[in-house]
Amino acid sequence: MEQVTPSINIETRRMELRGIVQLAGEVIAQYWPMRTFVHHNPLHSLEYLPFEETVRRGKQFMGGNGYLPGETYRGYVRAGRITVDHLDAALKPLAADAHVNIGLRRVAHDDVLKACLIDGLCAPTVEPLDAELFDPLDELIEQVAGRLEAVLPFQDLGDRIRTIVEGDEAALGHWLTLSHWCDDTLGTQIVRQINEQLIKWCEAFLDEGHATWTMPGREKGLYGAWKALAAHEWSPCGIEDSGTKISRLPDHPEDALLESLDALGIPAELRQDYLSLQLTALPGWAGFIKWRAEEREYVWQQAYPVGLVKFLAIRLWYARELVQKACREELGIDGRYDTVIAYMRNNSEEHYLRRQRVAGRLPALYAEEVDRLGHQKDKTWGNLIERYHTEVVPRQKVAARRGAAKRLLGLARALGIDPTALVESEPADLNTILSWMDSFPESDHGPVWLHAFEAGYHTRLLGQMNRAVSQPVPEPSALEPARPYSQSVYCIDVRSEPFRRHLESVGAHETYGFAGFFAAFIRYRAWGKEHDTEQFPVIMRAKNEVREIPRSYLDHVVSRHEIRARWIHAGHTLLHDLKENVVTPYVMVESLGWFYGLPIFGKTFVPSLYRRWTAWLQRLMVPAIATTLTVAKLPPAETAEMLAAEQQAIVRKALQELIGLRSSRITPALVEGLRQRALNGEGDPEPSFLDAATQAGLSTEVQGRLIDSLQRQYDLNARSASRHKERITRTGFTLEEQVLTVDTALRMMGLTKRLARLVLFCGHGSTSENNPYESALDCGACGGNEGKPNARVLAMMANNPSVRARVIKNGIDIPSDTHFLAGQMDTTTDEVRLFDLEDVPSTHRADLARLQEDLKEASELTSQERCGRFPEIRQPIEGPQAESHVRRRSSDWSQIRPEWGLSGNTAFVVGRRELTKGLDLGGRVFLHSYDYREDPNNRLLEVLLTAPQVVAQWINMEHYFSTVDNEVYGSGSKIYHNVVGRIGIMSGPWSDLRLGLARQTVMNAEVPYHEPMRLLTVVEAPRPRIDKLIARHDVLQHYYHNEWVHLVALDPEDGVWYRYRPSGEWMPMNVDSAQTEHHT
């Protein structure tokens, strides 16, 4: 066996550090750029912990609350949303079977806890002038306080100091960085200073084309660029001699990071946590850098590399310099981990006083003393502590007693007990009650409230579903057709639910739910665009590319379209460049300013009309062309042709750029000849090529240089040609892949027999104006893009006769007269558009017309329903008015809430439509069609629970955390939003990159609109199958055992509803009555 001898060589240390940084980075969530907004759980990486623990850690790391404020929940109790029964059930695990006597009345533990919750006894509002004003209960308070004097424990000052010092020692390195410690103890602003510097550099470096003057030197990577520029800065944050220090830093960021960690003296076992803490100080920017570091194909990342190691190298340099400076100046010690711990141990009293001073907990006189002593550095701290002990501590004792007495009086009032009875009770009993209240502080109320809150909704929803399931199946009447008019498949998005309900009510249409990417994992390039979009959930990977190309009979229209489009693009570029130019304000404003008045007045006063007018203008200038998608693989001849065309374009570009040859002199023969020479290298040149070259005036030497640069600079050689060919052949799907896609999709939905004449795959997208969060309203299953390409791809595949023949052979019964359609629903205007109608056979005209009519009617009904939920609309409005209202909302550039989007989402139902048909679920439920009878080996359920459920949980958690603490986990009010670098949002000019959803998305003024509850997954499948899946997948264990997601199963074998307990057992639920059992 070989020994790999451990040497401490630098390469190894560097790589080990990379590994540690990778793990440290798992604490923060990746942040996708806003163009493809992805809803995700901000505390995703901590899902291996129970929910309540994670929320606590979130509070510790990022300072975010995990539950709504107690007052809000109390409001829900008053409104009846939370019932007292559910509260009792939620309190049961916490309540001991104990009781005491107040006077003659018996008071049980759970009574006390319930009163704490409902009457807010643990966080009484304290008015500053309370102590001055006369309180009629004063005498009573004094009496009760007197009873408590003997029994109420009060911590001795020495003990208190010791506890605090020990706490800080334990926290340092785990929960507290040295910078935070300095801020807490010395009153410095180190963390803020570091953040300001980092924000400045990140913002400049990560810009993606938004800035007019870009940061120089970005190719060197974040660390290299910073090093080059910061060395010229004049003493940032007051660090002396920064220029020399920075230029002396090592070239490798790993080395610089190691140096800083060593300088701060962080022990090896604490380094990972310490780096995590550094990252959570700026979770937005760090999250974005984390995302970019993983996207190696991303254009900007390839040009300007950035990573967490570089980020931390810079951050820790500032941290070490500032900590060293603060510690030296204020305390006379080195800014290192070990020296700080030694200081705390040896100067505990000084440390205590300083800390209390910075936290504002010292009376004014003492605070001044502390400041004076801090600057003098004489050792009279002991005297100060003595004075504190004799003067301040007794007052604190008295205040504590009075506070306790007040609390007891509050409790007595809440329980309806005469307060004078308190004076007659045993002091020990009073103390017991106080200890009960102390062990149930306001910060522990959250989980209890949440359980009760969720129970209320679960009972209602499951009751509804139970009623739907237990209703007898009505006999098909003579009037109802045996075959439905159509079947349509919608994304599982909650916004599909109202539309599906209305469509089913309008005619004999069946609807299904399926994740919006319709099993088509594609990288899509639209016609005329230069970038690809990834049309699948971000947690997956794709390998097929699909392009949109004009239908082949439209060649002449295409070239006209291209020319016009190029003109318009040139116009846009010109305007944009003019706007950025320095001279423009002096010249252009008078001449062209009036022109800009048109959009302003149009968009503000007549938004719908303005939008219609601009759309008409665009259609006039650049008429739309009918397109189709490259779903099938290209035959080899076409591939070769496409490759040749691409290479010829490169040669043309090279001729223009390198030699400046005018396009009139570039002949096809010349281009072809150059291309062949570049690809084939040596050999005698063709005579035709020499002719063309001489005609263009190129000497042999110039030819040689040209070919050389074509091969090197423009990457036009034999090797790269085969690579390009391979990439082109990646376009499209093989027959096998198409069959697999269609088969999986249809089986997963349960759409395997009784297909209608028309089957519609309907993706969804949204339209809004001036909305940086536009992508958040689009389809999450399509990676934050609209679902149109996926719907079209699946429809094309399913209509392909060879694919259909194979699918039928696999056992899915597709009738010969079924045609598959693609469509897209606009969730802001509820309009459904159908695509590729040229492919619909003429036999289906009548069906199509009927479908379109019914879709229109369903749209109107949906708009009507949705308008009822907008807070600005007081009176209910009818169909056509509703339609014009939503249209105006979507084109209004001042509208901060074009639609509620996914707010209000609560549950994810996996089962047949029969479970939910006809139920008004309020547009709050993710519905995925699934028929367990079609899934004998459980593979499809496995995919459903590990993919769409994860997406639903991410969406749910994003909304949950943005509602409970919008400032920390959400992005604050839209009013202050400032789009930065084309990638994200800051609040104001200078802040961390904001994550999460805006306030207006989840709140309705001060009250939450989205009810923050954890996702409820309802699965219609036999329980053993679900158990098997949970055992195999970590993510399901995290969700169900750590209580991130509630799981309820409707077992078709016995028709009983079961609830999955975190212990792993199934508890049968009594759904019809208004109770669900909560057993421990």
Added chain:
Amino acid sequence: MGALTLHPMKEIRVIIAGEHRAFVTELLDQVKATGYTIIGNVSGKGHHGVREAHFMSTEQESLEMIMTVVPEEKVEPILAGLRPLFERHSGMMLVTDVAVSRQEYFGKKKKES
């Protein structure tokens, strides 16, 4: 026909969840490994149970195997970088002895004789 000389090198094989692929490939690039091969969508059984590949598996659920051939001196940095990852996540790595005929191709400098 000349004699075929084989030079000893080391091969490192890593099996990890798809979501860590970017980290591992970045690590290999930083160490200046000349290249690597990735086999995606593998199935297998380990300490955490059976994992089967499905074309709709998420990145977290899918397994990938990454193989690279490097000179001996690069093995230690690579292992040092991967060790923290395996302390928390499931997967495995192993180092084997292999022999290649073009050692410069795999990054080993020819010894000046």
